[in-house]
Amino acid sequence: MTSFIILCFLLFLPAYSLDTEKPKENVTNSYEFQSNIDYIYHYATDVHMDHKIWAGPEESHTKRNSDAAFHLYARINLTSVWHSADEKQHLLKLELSEARFVNRTHSHSMIDCLALSTLTRYPSMFMWDQGIVSLSYFNENDNLAAINLKKGIISLFQYKQDNKTEADTLGKCNTEYRIYEDRLVKDKTDCSNVQYSDEYSSAKQAFNYSMDFQSTCVYQFENGTIKSASCSDMAFPRLVIPEVAGFRIMSRLSVDLIDKTDNDKHQVFSSSDAALKSILSITSDQYHPLETEKQNHPCDDYCERYEEFIRDHSKDLARLAVGNRTASDAFLHLIALTKRQGEPMLNKVLEKASKTIKFTIIEAFVSAQTPASLNAVLKSFDSSKNKGELAEVFLMASAFAPRPSELLLEKVLERLPKFASMDNLIEQSAYLALGAIVNRLFDANKKSAAIEKYTTLLHNTKKKSLVYLSLYNAKVELYESMIVDEIRRCNDTAVCWLALNALSQYNPEKFSKEIIDILRSIYHEQAGRPKTNLQIRQICGQLLLRTDISIGDLINLILSSFDKTNHQLGVYMWRLISSTAEHNELLFRKMKYISAGGLIDMTYDSIAYKGQSDFYRRPFVETFGFGVYYTVSQLMSRLGALRESDFDLHIQQHEKNEKFNLLSFGVSASGLEAYVSDDGKASDTEDENLQAELRISLLNMQLRPVVLFNGVTGLMSAVWSAPSELTSAFKSNVMVHDLSRYIHLHNGFIVHYEAQSAASLDLSGMASISLWNKNSHSVIRISSGLSVHSHVDILNDFVITGINVTINTNAVVDYTTDVDYSEAPISVCMQMSVHPTKVYDHVENFYSLKRTKSLRWSANRARHVLGQDYKFTPKNDAMCRQIHLIK
Numbered sequence: 001m002t003s004f005i006i007l008c009f010l011l012f013l014p015a016y017s018l019d020t021e022k023p024k025e026n027v028t029n030s031y032e033f034q035s036n037i038d039y040i041y042h043y044a045t046d047v048h049m050d051h052k053i054w055a056g057p058e059e060s061h062t063k064r065n066s067d068a069a070f071h072l073y074a075r076i077n078l079t080s081v082w083h084s085a086d087e088k089q090h091l092l093k094l095e096l097s098e099a100r101f102v103n104r105t106h107s108h109s110m111i112d113c114l115a116l117s118t119l120t121r122y123p124s125m126f127m128w129d130q131g132i133v134s135l136s137y138f139n140e141n142d143n144l145a146a147i148n149l150k151k152g153i154i155s156l157f158q159y160k161q162d163n164k165t166e167a168d169t170l171g172k173c174n175t176e177y178r179i180y181e182d183r184l185v186k187d188k189t190d191c192s193n194v195q196y197s198d199e200y201s202s203a204k205q206a207f208n209y210s211m212d213f214q215s216t217c218v219y220q221f222e223n224g225t226i227k228s229a230s231c232s233d234m235a236f237p238r239l240v241i242p243e244v245a246g247f248r249i250m251s252r253l254s255v256d257l258i259d260k261t262d263n264d265k266h267q268v269f270s271s272s273d274a275a276l277k278s279i280l281s282i283t284s285d286q287y288h289p290l291e292t293e294k295q296n297h298p299c300d301d302y303c304e305r306y307e308e309f310i311r312d313h314s315k316d317l318a319r320l321a322v323g324n325r326t327a328s329d330a331f332l333h334l335i336a337l338t339k340r341q342g343e344p345m346l347n348k349v350l351e352k353a354s355k356t357i358k359f360t361i362i363e364a365f366v367s368a369q370t371p372a373s374l375n376a377v378l379k380s381f382d383s384s385k386n387k388g389e390l391a392e393v394f395l396m397a398s399a400f401a402p403r404p405s406e407l408l409l410e411k412v413l414e415r416l417p418k419f420a421s422m423d424n425l426i427e428q429s430a431y432l433a434l435g436a437i438v439n440r441l442f443d444a445n446k447k448s449a450a451i452e453k454y455t456t457l458l459h460n461t462k463k464k465s466l467v468y469l470s471l472y473n474a475k476v477e478l479y480e481s482m483i484v485d486e487i488r489r490c491n492d493t494a495v496c497w498l499a500l501n502a503l504s505q506y507n508p509e510k511f512s513k514e515i516i517d518i519l520r521s522i523y524h525e526q527a528g529r530p531k532t533n534l535q536i537r538q539i540c541g542q543l544l545l546r547t548d549i550s551i552g553d554l555i556n557l558i559l560s561s562f563d564k565t566n567h568q569l570g571v572y573m574w575r576l577i578s579s580t581a582e583h584n585e586l587l588f589r590k591m592k593y594i595s596a597g598g599l600i601d602m603t604y605d606s607i608a609y610k611g612q613s614d615f616y617r618r619p620f621v622e623t624f625g626f627g628v629y630y631t632v633s634q635l636m637s638r639l640g641a642l643r644e645s646d647f648d649l650h651i652q653q654h655e656k657n658e659k660f661n662l663l664s665f666g667v668s669a670s671g672l673e674a675y676v677s678d679d680g681k682a683s684d685t686e687d688e689n690l691q692a693e694l695r696i697s698l699l700n701m702q703l704r705p706v707v708l709f710n711g712v713t714g715l716m717s718a719v720w721s722a723p724s725e726l727t728s729a730f731k732s733n734v735m736v737h738d739l740s741r742y743i744h745l746h747n748g749f750i751v752h753y754e755a756q757s758a759a760s761l762d763l764s765g766m767a768s769i770s771l772w773n774k775n776s777h778s779v780i781r782i783s784s785g786l787s788v789h790s791h792v793d794i795l796n797d798f799v800i801t802g803i804n805v806t807i808n809t810n811a812v813v814d815y816t817t818d819v820d821y822s823e824a825p826i827s828v829c830m831q832m833s834v835h836p837t838k839v840y841d842h843v844e845n846f847y848s849l850k851r852t853k854s855l856r857w858s859a860n861r862a863r864h865v866l867g868q869d870y871k872f873t874p875k876n877d878a879m880c881r882q883i884h885l886i887k
Contacts, residue, residue, distance in 0.1 A: 369408065
């Protein structure tokens with residue numbers, strides 16, 4: 001590692017050691033070429049790539065032996081073959097010879113000259129005008145790799161001091177020139193190169209991607225001629241996961257003047273057209289831009305053996321494997337291969353697929369988001385006899401596609417009547433999927449015809465519950481007024497709660513005064529408002545607290561928490577306020593102001609924790625830049641029956657103060673008071689039905705709610721049919737993010753960076769309920785296999801090299817709830833534990849030289865992660881000891 005640091009210092013010193021020098025007015029303003037001179041330069045370029053892990057701004061102590069590097073050397077002969085009458089404009093011919101390639105991916109070097117014959121076969125030409133390169137020309141038979149490298153060399157001869165922008169191999173860049181005593185320095189920023197169809201990123205993502213890029217060129221002159229020129233690039237594509245992982249890409253390009261040789265025998269042409277025709281056999285209109293062009297990247301051996309891959313990995317693609325890291329690995333690989341296949345092959349695979357793997361294949365096809373893969377899925381769906389199950393899988397995969405296409409939105413809208421005719425549950429799934437697709441498409445396609453159709457659909461839908469389920473996932477400000485209209489009325493309790501839940505997905509700090517007034521009136525049950533249930537008041541209180549709440553509104557919220565008429569809601573609100581203040585500095589200061597000013601008498605007696613309702617937030621994982629936190633809340637009725645219980649696991653981006661939901665599940669219930677109270681007292685709200693519903697959100701998207709029971713018959717059926725062993729309720733493979741970028745380097749090489757991640761999820765549960773003993777025990781288990789694949793590579797006609805990195809793990813979380821309602825007060829014990837696991841790293845670097853053997857090197861590492869039991873509140877721990885008779 002020490003030798004590598006010294007090497008970097010020596011290589012990049014010329015470009016980065018100039019800050020201590022003072023700029024001067026100019027070096028020279030007379031840059032020139034002479035038509036009777038051969039300018040002989042030594043050309044050198046290198047690229048170094050390695051995988052890095054950062055701990056904050058500093059590199060982590062975790063080291064990787066994963067470097068991929070090479071050097072390329074050649075001799076350049078630069079000659080003017082035509083010039084204008086004033087000799088300020090020249091058509092320069094560039095010839096390469098004596099090319100050598102040195103591979104340093106491993107400890108040994110390999111030099112291969114035959115592989116570089118294409119680089120030196122044809123000359124190139126460019127129009128040069130006092131430091132500006134306007135046009136470049138190449139032989140029609142020259143290959144793309146040689147053209148790109150020559151463009152890199154040509155770019156070095158562009159150094160016009162008054163240029164504010166320049167276009168070269170990096171694309172169009174902003175430039176800043178600094179002049180020193182013996183050199184000219186050029187910094188390049190904000191470069192935008194050609195965008196390719198296979199460049200994309202997730203529209204809304206859990207993982208934070210960043211790209212830092214630096215490019216600096218240094219020139220030294222001698223009598224108006226370039227004596228030496230060098231350009232250094234550094235790129236850092238990074239992905240924020242539990243560690244900040246990514247790659248470091250460094251490249252350097254240089255030419256050094258060896259000799260200037262008088263050559264009176266050179267032919268100087270009378271026109272540029274004549275020179276181009278004689279030397280390159282082209283005309284002046286056959287010019288090339290200086291931006292580099294990418295070559296097509298082949299995928300691995302399985303590209304030609306797609307069906308064989310599916311057969312070889314059928315065990316990992318089966319539904320029984322869902323929830324394991326091997327399933328998420330195979331799922332990511334299948335998506336990558338699917339992107340390369342044509343529609344006939346995809347149709348064939350779906351037709352032949354067995355039922356055990358067909359659902360996983362559909363998930364991969366939808367995640368790939370190619371027209372061929374979508375058409376194949378829809379063709380299979382239309383011809384299938386078992387449309388119900390296929391529809392659910394298709395809609396689920398569509399909801400979680402990280403970069404959905406407008407075609408997908410159009411196809412779901414087109415088939416919505418078919419989905420609605422199947423049953424109400426699939427209709428709900430379709431509306432939820434539509435909202436999720438619009439959420440990811442809207443920013444880039446606000447005025448698209450498909451989104452206009454979705455808007456029209458919302459206005460025309462008579463089942464308003466479907467509208468607000470869909471808008472929860474859409475989270476688009478365009479539809480905020482529809483939600484506000486519903487909560488302003490709040491006539492239908494169920495629909496009003498769904499509208500408020502959808503409103504919770506917006507930024508409360510941007511709420512208008514009207515919205516805040518409506519929330520305040522509902523929460524405080526102001527005169528003239530329809531009477532609502534506890535859950536609606538609860539969510540209104542949550543939203544008010546998340547606004548930039550005024551001192552007056554905060555005082556009223558605190559006073560409401562002291563209200564003895566419904567002490568359970570009061571306990572919940574006080575726990576919510578105090579827990580939020582622990583993590584919100586502005587709210588904490590407001591609380592301190594209220595307390596110090598004596599605006600409320602916050603005595604122990606008034607704020608004592610009395611009741612089973614609760615709210616708390618705890619860290620799950622914390623690292624630089626972000627943390628993963630979990631919140632647990634429960635709202636009980638006046639008699640101690642469950643009304644609302646929620647668990648939420650989310651990522652908090654500290655710098656942006658943004659929160660992204662990873663997983664949440666919650667239970668809403670009503671009418672349970674008669675079953676936990678011996679005297680059969682009434683519920684908090686008159687005419688409430690006995691019912692309970694389970695809600696699940698995954699990666700910030702809500703799944704279809706599940707009705708646990710409805711009515712007395714439903715409750716009895718749930719009691720007697722409750723699974724006494726863990727039973728899977730939800731299985732799915734989900735692509736979390738999908739990223740592909742091309743990084744253009746000054747020397748003409750193009751680095752392809754890709755990063756994808758997937759989760760294989762199995763949500764299972766069990767419950768035992770005893771009406772006789774008045775207690776219950778339930779377990780929710782989330783089993784997940786998580787995989788992140790990323791790689792950088794360089795591909796051209798004479799070298800392929802790069803690094804592949806795979807990180808995967810299994811994560812199993814158990815969430816256990818025990819309730820004892822045999823006597824008052826009801827005791828509720830909640831526990832959460834994470835099973836021990838291993839994190840597997842696989843790093844592989846590779847290279848292949850034309851006409852030589854391909855080599856690969858890889859390393860594996862397994863890190864043990866201990867299991868952990870997560871603490872809740874002291875009161876919860878006390879109830880757990882009471883229920884389990886722990887002394």
